[in-house]
Each structure stands twice: as C-alpha cells, then as structure tokens.
Amino acid sequence: MRTITKAVGYRYRIYPNMAQRVALSQLFGCVRYVYNWGLSRCKAHYRRTGKNISSYDLSKELTHHKREPDKLWLNDVLRMPLRVSLFHLDEAYKNFFEKRANKPKFKKKTNNQKATITYQYFSIKNNKLNINKIPGLLKIRWSRYWSANAQVKALTVSKDVSGRYFVSFRVYEKIVQLQPLGAKIGIDMGSTHFLATSEGEKVPNPRCFVKKLKKYRRLCRAFYRKKQGSKNREKARLKKAKLSVKIADCHRDFQHKLSTRLIRENQAIGLENLYVKSMLQHRYLSKSIAAASWSSFFALLKYKGDWYGRHVVTPDNKDRPLPNIKICSVCGYILDDLPPHIRTWTCPKCKRHHDRDVNAAINIRNHTVGETGL
Numbered sequence: 001m002r003t004i005t006k007a008v009g010y011r012y013r014i015y016p017n018m019a020q021r022v023a024l025s026q027l028f029g030c031v032r033y034v035y036n037w038g039l040s041r042c043k044a045h046y047r048r049t050g051k052n053i054s055s056y057d058l059s060k061e062l063t064h065h066k067r068e069p070d071k072l073w074l075n076d077v078l079r080m081p082l083r084v085s086l087f088h089l090d091e092a093y094k095n096f097f098e099k100r101a102n103k104p105k106f107k108k109k110t111n112n113q114k115a116t117i118t119y120q121y122f123s124i125k126n127n128k129l130n131i132n133k134i135p136g137l138l139k140i141r142w143s144r145y146w147s148a149n150a151q152v153k154a155l156t157v158s159k160d161v162s163g164r165y166f167v168s169f170r171v172y173e174k175i176v177q178l179q180p181l182g183a184k185i186g187i188d189m190g191s192t193h194f195l196a197t198s199e200g201e202k203v204p205n206p207r208c209f210v211k212k213l214k215k216y217r218r219l220c221r222a223f224y225r226k227k228q229g230s231k232n233r234e235k236a237r238l239k240k241a242k243l244s245v246k247i248a249d250c251h252r253d254f255q256h257k258l259s260t261r262l263i264r265e266n267q268a269i270g271l272e273n274l275y276v277k278s279m280l281q282h283r284y285l286s287k288s289i290a291a292a293s294w295s296s297f298f299a300l301l302k303y304k305g306d307w308y309g310r311h312v313v314t315p316d317n318k319d320r321p322l323p324n325i326k327i328c329s330v331c332g333y334i335l336d337d338l339p340p341h342i343r344t345w346t347c348p349k350c351k352r353h354h355d356r357d358v359n360a361a362i363n364i365r366n367h368t369v370g371e372t373g374l
C-alpha cells in the first residue's frame, strides 16, 4: 500500500494561567498590529504604484519599523510570529487575486486571535508546553496523539471569540492510502438537509446545529438592540460568541465524521459548482453561512481524498454550469422550471419519478466522475 507524508493538524485546548494570558495577549496584540500595519502599507503602496509589496520586502521594512522609538514594544515578543503574520497577509492577497477569498480586512481585537510559532521556539516538557517568552509551562488537554514517526514543525496558539485558548500543532506524518474501490458518487448540497448522494442517501443537518441556530438568531437580535459601547452590549457579545463557537465546534465535528465516511466508502466523489449553488435561496441557513459550511466541507473532502488516494472532482469553472436540478438523469429532458417547494417530480418524456435532490446528485456524478468503469 502506498504511503505519503502529509502535514496534519492536531488541535488541543490549553489552560494558560494569569501571567501566561498576559504574555499571550501581548503576543496576539503584536501579531495583529503587524498584520494591520502590513495591510495598510500594502494598500498605500497599491494606491501609489498599482503594484503589490512582497512579504519579503515588507519583512525588511518591519525590521526598520521595529527600531522606531515608539515601536520598541514590538521587540518584547518572539520575532517569528510577526514574520509569519506578514506571510499570512501575503497568502490572503494571493487568495483574493485568485478569486478564492474576499479582500483582506483589518483584524479586530474582538475576533479570533492567533500566532504561529515554528518548532525552534517551543518544546514539550512533562506533557506540558513551553513556548519561548511565555512564562512557565502551559497545561494542555491531550485528546489524541500523533504517531511516533511524525515530525512536529510548527504550532499555532489561538484564543477564540468566547475566550477559550487552543494550540494546533502542524505535524508531518506518514499516511497509508486506502485500498482502491469501484464506488463513485455525486453529491448535491441541500437546503432542507445537509446533502444528498446519487445513491439516494440524504444526510440531515446536525440537530445540535439547527436547534442552536434558532437561539443564535435571538442572541444576535438582542446584541444589536444594546447600546454601542455599553457594558450590556459587551455581555451580549460574549454570549453570542460563546454560542457561535459551540455551533462551529458541532459543525466541524459533524463535517469531519461525514467526510471521512464518504472518502472511505467511495473511490471518486463528484461535487457541484458552489458559485452557482450559492446564487440559490436557502431555507434554514443564510446564504453566506451555507456557502461557508459547504466550502469548508468540500475542502475536507479534497484533502482527505488526497491523503487516502481518492478522487474528488469539481466541475471546471470554465464550463457552462448545468441546471442539474432540472435535468432528468435518465433521458436528459430539461424542465423549464422546478420551484423550490416541489420535492419530487415525474419526467414528462420517460415518465421516471424523481426525488429532486437525488436526481440532481446523479447528474452531478455523471458530469464529474462518469457513470461507468473505474
């Protein structure tokens, strides 16, 4: 069986003490400052010249910037995470120019905070984590271990919007690919459910998610009613943030399990064009939430497919998008219209009865990974 070496992320909760929190918040603050400084430098440079600054040039500029008398505090933290922050800015611009992401934005203190540190600057002692310039040892809850032959390359320490701290280790690990199979499926992302497959399976949205989302909407309304800058608004923000990370956790867990199962069971998986899909109305979720959760699910399928030797195929953006939902998967007849509330229909030409979503998934399979052969 073929083995490959891949970068894998291992994420754990950490419990910093007071002094460690202070040091971490200083580190996050510097990382955020440097990112925002880099972003405004890029913007100004672009306005003047119509060109970008490379992260290499920005890094050199930063060295001088840190010597300015009122910026000496930037020297109190590790240098590496500041440089990585500029590298992340570079990536954000690349993703923007290649139309994979929105324009980079300034980072706010109330958002997720993070800092990336390479392996030279941390170590594990007595099952606890030591990071240079952070006092003492950090307590970690080890939920799982990487394999013995793995190499740890970097870690990202983060604080989420609800005030929890995490570390995520980037580990290079040998992965054994799965035995090849014949099964091929297409996947249609749902509105009333999470997805439908061409095999007729419908996976519902996770229950915890649907239930909490209702509560989340209520908390959002409460938040916007509070006066800006008031203590009550901050309290409402924290409440909203705590629930939002719970929803995200629940969804991440669900997506991981589902993507692993689909990759194990199938040799090839055909996906739809999300850009076209996101144009459609969504019943439970706002369009942006649905699009974000779909694209993160696709990303999981793609990298797991890559790890385990499976094919995950998306239609070429250059091709004209197909109205998968309106095509009969048996005879190819195209309906003029199929309103969202019609869940099943009968083809006027070949008289086959279709489930709306399963029929779409079959079309997606046929147009991406083909119908026959391996």
Ligand SMILES: [Zn+2]
Residues within 6 Å of the ligand: 328, 329, 330, 331, 332, 333, 347, 348, 349, 350, 351, 352
């Ligand atoms: Zn038909």
